[in-house]
Amino acid sequence: MEIGNYGLYGKEELEQQMGQNPTPSMQKALTLPKNALVADKFCKHFNLDVQVSVASCMIEIMRITAPDAPYGDQQMKDAFQLIVSSFENLTVKSTRSYAKTVSILETLAKIRLCALMVDLECDGVIIEMFKYFVKAMKTNHSKKVFSHMETIMVFVVEESDDISLKLLSPIFECVRKDNVEVLPIARKLGGKVLAACSAKLKPYLLQALKLKSIGPLSSAQFSNSISDGSRLRVAYQGVSGAYSESAAEKAYPNCEAVPCEQFDTAFELECVRMYIGHWPRPCMNCCSISIWSILQAVERWLVDRAVLPIENSLGGSIHRNYDLLLRHRLHIVGEVKFTVRHCLLANQGVKLEDLKRVLSHPQALAQCENTLTKWGLVREAVDDTAGAAKHVALHKLQDAGAVASSAAGMIYGLNILAQDIQDDCDNVTRFLMLAREPIIPGTDRPFKTSIVFSLEEGPGVLFKALAVFALRQINLTKIESRPLRNQPLRSADDNNSGSTKYFDYLFYVDFEASMANQNAQNALRHLKEFATFLRVLGSYPVDTTMI
Ligand SMILES: O=C(O)C(=O)C[C@]1(C(=O)O)C=C[C@@H](O)C=C1
Structure with a gap:
């Protein structure tokens, strides 16, 4: 289909902006430069500055001939490719052609030539353009540049009937909360486009979120990828640069470390919100409720692991995190010791x-x-x-x-x-890796098991509890007691069907044995005889390395 003119995006509007159509004599005068510009020796010139000059002349001719397109479809597509390639200059303000490129951008925004790009189905060129815009936001541009980019992006979205996720991905990527490569100004750009096109983009955003979701966990221990080949997503509390992020990367060297503001939510909605965390307020109001309910369906599979600091060689136990271990039904699948240098x-x-x-x-x-x-x-x-x-x-x-x-x-x-x-050069924090599924305990390497239990009141009960391990030569590496703040717990068989009970203290114990080991199973069977509550938090390989 020969598009031929810009009628699709409003002849009247354009005529208003342009003043009037070019006169026949001007049309005639344009013929020569118009044809010359598409010659290979100009538009395929090896020098980038020459290419920008050619792009600048082409867009000027498009501006003059508007609302008619100066070239046929294929030549228009090539011209758009050249114009978009020139946007690379926006990423470095000091280039010779920067000012010329800004003026190209301005014309593209003002005469809304991008509608023609959409009609000509120049998806690849549009994606490249969006990527340049996001990348360019690393440079300090004038407000004008920001607003031209915003105009173009919004216009492309609004003009497109059936948008591919690939085309939208530069926009979604730059608002993604855990995307540390994106600067706040680029986030703002993405956020403004999302806000302006919220109704249109909502279904696409949900689709993107669903695609990010992953199937149930495999029980593979310390594996870096999941069954579909995608990278393991490991949530940690804090922002990029936190020690927990380094611990996540030590445990799972190829993982995608996902920053979360609070650990409580690492496996829950916070990770879903990573996409809409920067969604501007007015938009949150109009779509948050539906997003919420749909997201709830996928939330559970958005991350595969969470990293939890549990104790430090100088500061001692991190009590709040002990409490969290019990509040969430997650399993410890690994530990990492990390030297912390402040x-x-x-x-x-x-x-x-x-x-x-x-x-x-x-x-x-x-x-x-x-x-x-x-x-x-x-x-x-x-x-x-x-x-x-x-x-x-x-x-x-x-x-x-x-x-x-x-x-x-x-x-x-x-x-x-x-x-x-730090007060001592030996400052080591121990982190736990948590997952929804336990790993299958092995005997091929040193394993550790973490349990939590409570006991009835009485003289010597704690002594008796610890003796079940001593009797079997099982070494305890850690014991921690936490008050039970009157919160209901399941009964000792831990099958969710027991009656609710209240206890005074919880004892967290780590011992050096795998649950695959008969000795360890006997010890826990023995402990169950007088424990009022017992849960195995996980049986996992010991971290024997130190960095
Ligand atoms: O704040 C961080 O960087 C963390 O990863 C948390 C944390 C902790 O909770 O102990 C982790 C390691 C250091 O011991 C200090 C802080």
Whole structure:
């Protein structure tokens, strides 16, 4: 089909913008340059600046001849390809052709030539254009550039009848909450397009989310991919640069580490919200309820593992996380020990003497207790170390620093004022890997089993409980007691059918044996005889490595 003119996107509107159609004499005058431009020696010139100049002349001719297209369909497609290729110049402001490229962008936005791109089904070219826009947002452009990109993207979406997910993926990718490669300004661009086209994009967003969902877990331990070949998604609490992210990557070297604001939600809705976390408010109001209900259906399969810090060699047990282990019906499938080396981070130009306060995760603050006291800094607890660094950078704080990793310093552009500020160089945090399915315990390598139980009141019951292991030469590596805050629990057989009971204390015990081991099974059978509640949290390989 020969499109031939821009009638599809409003002749009148265009005539208004252009003033009038070109006169016959102007049409005649244009013939020569119009034909010359499509010659290979110009449009396929090896020099990129020449190509941009050709693209600029072509779009100028399109502007003059509007609403008629100056070329036939194939030549128009080639011209669009050349025009879009020139947008590479938008990614580096210092290039010679930057100003010319901005003017091409402006014309494309103003005369809405992109409608013709949609009609000509130039999907590949449009995707390339969207990708350039997102990439270009790493450079500091004027507001005008931002608004032209927004106009073009919205127009393309609104003009397209049947949009492919591939075409939308640059937009969805740049609003994805866990996409650390995207700068806030690019997120804003994606968010504005989503907001402007919310009604049209809603079904596509849901489709994209469903495709992200994955089937039930395989029980393969420490496997980096799931059955369909996609990467294992490992949720961790905090933002990029948190120690938990490094622990996730140590356990599953090829995984996709997914930042979540709170651990409680790592396996739940937070991971679903990663797509719509940056959805602008007005849009949330109109679609959140339906998105919510549909997302609930897929939420359970959005991540495969969660990483949970459980204890630290200096700070001790992380009590809240012990409580979470019981609240969620997840299984421990692995552990990772990670050497934590803290830095004091601050904005560029800020010196140690300027600091009055320091932000970090309470565990990190506790691990640097002596050093921070020596410096006389007021401690402020936040959700994670990298989040603290991000906050200090984002708000350009001059009186506050952050205790976090050097990686967080790099990510958020902070200066390292001091390194290795933990109170002891042997500062190791133990992380647990959690999954919905347990792994099949083995005997081929050292295994550890974590259990939680409660006991009736009485003299010597705890002694008796621990003796079941001592009698069988099973070594205990950890014992932790937690108060039971009057919360109902299932009974000892753990099959969900027991009556509700209340206990005073819970004992968390780790012992060095696999549940595949007869000795360990006998010990637990023995313990069950007088435990009022018992659950195996997981039997998993011991982390014998240290980094
Ligand atoms: O805030 C982080 O970076 C975390 O990964 C959390 C955490 C923790 O909870 O203990 C992990 C390791 C360090 O011990 C300090 C903080």
